[in-house]
Amino acid sequence: MNDIKLLRHYIFIDPHNLLNDINNNDTLNNIKKIHKQHYTNKEIVKYYGYNDIINLLKNYDNELCKLFMELNPNYPALLADIGRLIILYTYGGIYHDLKCISNKKMIDYLSLVSPEIQLIGDESWKKKVRNTNIVALQKNSNFIRIVLQKIKIKLKNSKDAFGPQALFQIGSKIYIEEFNKQHKYIYKYQFETNNMIEFFIKKIYSKNIKKWKNTYEYIFKRTPPS
Secondary structure (H helix, E strand, C coil): CHHHHHEEEEECCCCCCCCCCHHHCHHHHHHHHHHHHHCCCCCEEEEECHHHHHHHHHHHCHHHHHHHHCECCCCHHHHHHHHHHHHHHHHCEEEECCCEEECCCHHHHHHCCCCCCCEEEEECCCCCEEEEEEEECCCCCHHHHHHHHHHHHHHHCCCCCEHHHHHHHHCHHHHHHHHCCCCCCEEEECCCCCCCEEECHHHHHHHHCCCCCCCCCECECCCCCC
16 A cells, blocks of 8 residues: 555657657656656656557457557547556556646645545546546556446447547546446545645646647547548
């Protein structure tokens, strides 16, 4: 349990260079420098690219992995929606979007959480669940497994889907709806407090991370006509 509390996960996906080694990406390396200055409490910080997510999916569900590989890279937010879930299912730990960093008080907070709690979700100031930050206190979470399987079913039935609304329906909405079913051992917490995270909007989000492309392309790749 202590190791999981110290483990931080981040995903970096460049839709223009999906298969490139993320360790050679200047943008990510600058973000890592900011993280390194902050994470000084023996935290283990791991970064995942497109290939890393594929490898995890192969070990979990080959059918879901194949669907993932068919997704249009101009929807990197959907790739990240699936990626964060398979990472947490495999390892447990804390997932953050790149623009978020855990407050050092977070470990103290998690030490007080009931051992029955399996997963903690992010609640915005509007009292809505988000998947920007997720804490999985156990590996192989049944809740995450349910969400991943529902995403797989949705993907199989969405071959002609396109646009931002389809993106939400396949990714975030499934997680949010499942969370709101009040699963036992699932807890909602307002992350935007001194206990949980700190935002580095100016240093990371505004400067380095462009907003996901608001495209109306198909969710799945299309082969250009010959």
